[in-house]
Amino acid sequence: MEPDVLAFDFDGVICDGLIEYFQTAWRAYGRLFKPDSLEPPAGLAEQFYPLRPVIETGWEMPMLLRALIAGKTAEDIISNWPQMALPFLEETKLTQAEAAKVLDGERDHWIATDLDNWLAQHRFYPHMLSVLQASLDKRPTYIVSTKEGRFIQQLLKQSGVAMPPEKILGKEVKRPKYETLRLLVNSHMNNGRPPTLWFIEDRIKALQAVKQQSDLDHVELFLADWGYNLAPERQTAQEDNRIHLLSLDSVVQKFDIA
Ligand SMILES: [Mg+2]
Secondary structure, eight states: OOOSEEEEOSBTTTEEOHHHHHHHHHHHHHHHHOOSOSSOOTTHHHHHGGGGGGOOSTTHHHHHHHHHHTTOOHHHHHHHTTGGGHHHHHHHTOOHHHHHHHHHHHHHHHHHHOHHHHHTTOEEOTTHHHHHHHHHHHSOEEEEOSSOHHHHHHHHHHTTOOOOGGGEEOGGGOSOHHHHHHHHHHHTOBTTBOOOEEEEESOHHHHHHHHTOGGGTTSEEEEETTSSOOHHHHHHHHHOSSEEEEOHHHHHHHTTOO
């Protein structure tokens, strides 16, 4: 079976933004904790990357670095996050919103002063640009993301994928992903029947939120196992009768681009 309409999340599904994520977190860490050196300790990035899935909001990013520098282990962090981050936040004497603002400010400054360098910190997962292009050639295909659409547009353009801007629904639409999916369903009705819509996402919580919308119960949900998720979340997807666990190999087969 093939979908009538396909919606991809961007970060953690098509684009691997881990390097940018770490760099931005480190810049914010510098502002918040004033380390002696402006260079991150050796090995810190490699410790940070696999723990990326524990982070839900921006303020946690520099706190994760603080936890690692304080010697917390990955096991500890995985089982006690985000509570574990709170004492580190207290050290900064800032609220969550204020700490998030520092992080956003660092990213905005980087983008404003050296956009090319910022864009260059992004990678694409193997095959995913071909999968996206093949889907674009075949059916209405969307990106539903919490990253700003203009940056997605630019990253894709640099990589040779011509995606119409109106098909990129980023942070600027200011609504939850399930709401965007609902709009997509409504705009692709076929003789009063909803389209077959597939949604590929790497955060299980976003998929679970779609699951709670009873009018979206025909939307097929896929958890991208190559993205920012942990083994227990993949296990949950595997045991869920609604959510399908998807690997990079199977995505290639499913979309017949090999
Ligand atoms: Mg994602």
